[in-house]
Amino acid sequence: MSYLETAGRIAREAGLMIQAKMGSGFAAEEKSSVFDVVTEVDRASEQLIRQRLEEAYPEHGFLGEEESFAHAGELADRLERAKSEPFVWIVDPIDGTNNYVQGIPGFTVSIALASYGELVAGVIYDPCRDEMFWAEKGEGAFMNGSPIAVSAAPELRLTVVGTGFPSKAANRQAVMESLRTIAPQCRSIRSLGSAALHLAYVAAGRLGAFWEYGLNAWDIAAGVLIIEEAGGKVTDTLGWPYSLTVSHVVGSNGKVHDDLLKPMIEIGI
Ligand code: IPD
Ligand code: CA
Numbered sequence: 001m002s003y004l005e006t007a008g009r010i011a012r013e014a015g016l017m018i019q020a021k022m023g024s025g026f027a028a029e030e031k032s033s034v035f036d037v038v039t040e041v042d043r044a045s046e047q048l049i050r051q052r053l054e055e056a057y058p059e060h061g062f063l064g065e066e067e068s069f070a071h072a073g074e075l076a077d078r079l080e081r082a083k084s085e086p087f088v089w090i091v092d093p094i095d096g097t098n099n100y101v102q103g104i105p106g107f108t109v110s111i112a113l114a115s116y117g118e119l120v121a122g123v124i125y126d127p128c129r130d131e132m133f134w135a136e137k138g139e140g141a142f143m144n145g146s147p148i149a150v151s152a153a154p155e156l157r158l159t160v161v162g163t164g165f166p167s168k169a170a171n172r173q174a175v176m177e178s179l180r181t182i183a184p185q186c187r188s189i190r191s192l193g194s195a196a197l198h199l200a201y202v203a204a205g206r207l208g209a210f211w212e213y214g215l216n217a218w219d220i221a222a223g224v225l226i227i228e229e230a231g232g233k234v235t236d237t238l239g240w241p242y243s244l245t246v247s248h249v250v251g252s253n254g255k256v257h258d259d260l261l262k263p264m265i266e267i268g269i
Helices: 003-021 040-056 065-070 072-082 097-102 169-185 195-203 217-229 257-267
Strands: 028-030 037-039 061-064 088-095 108-115 118-126 131-136 141-143 160-163 188-190 209-212 233-236 249-252
Touching: 003 040, 003 088, 003 108, 003 118, 003 131, 037 040, 037 097, 040 061, 040 065, 040 088, 040 108, 061 065, 061 072, 061 217, 065 072, 065 088, 065 217, 088 097, 088 195, 088 217, 108 195, 108 217, 118 195, 118 217, 131 195, 131 217, 141 217, 160 169, 160 195, 169 188, 169 209, 169 257, 195 209, 195 217, 195 249, 209 257, 217 233, 217 249, 233 257, 249 257
Parallel strands: 061 088, 160 188, 160 209
Antiparallel strands: 028 037, 088 108, 108 118, 118 131, 131 141, 209 249, 233 249
């Protein structure tokens, strides 16, 4: 079985487990702040994914959102180190935990594989719609078996753009500031509550673009590869190329990228 097939199988297993536990009275608690929530299902999902990956590839590295939180001070070093490691799996066990806790559809499992810092495989599974998005380096991007491509919209005014509202105040402020300029220029704005879902939707042409400040590698790594393989473009908010340490991110169909970046370059982070 290929890395991609293994990741897809595990993402589906975790996603169906998460969905089955929705509304089951799971425990939820604050993580870094009152705006940042984690549930026992996030932890159970990460444990399941980690166990399956370790069974399949005992020699590969693993970077998951929940285990990373316990060693938050080491995250930058671990991401830097991942750039020189042969294989590291980067996992968000539930992206969109706030949606999950509130009973709102729009949460995903995101699994990416990096090799020497390059993304080589990525899957994003949305159990609510049973939609699996995936890509392998050089092989194109797919949703439930059909090829996907970014939107052909040539201008922001023809584009629906996604964004998110991060938990840290400074990052949320940066989103608000850029939104003030971007919202009047595009057809509409969506905030679906899962960065991975936004990126998957850019790849599938449902959104023309997405930006957010203050994300982490597990929120975005799989989506970055899927967008690139679908013909789109991903950079940081200053226009520099994506790398595993990027947290302020812009993904688009390529055509609207520079216009979207303008207010962010002014903000300067
Ligand atoms: C969050 C989601 C959300 C985004 C937040 C992220 P989590 O991830 O991706 O859409 O706005 O910034 O932290 O906590 O649900 O994995
Ligand atoms: Ca998460």
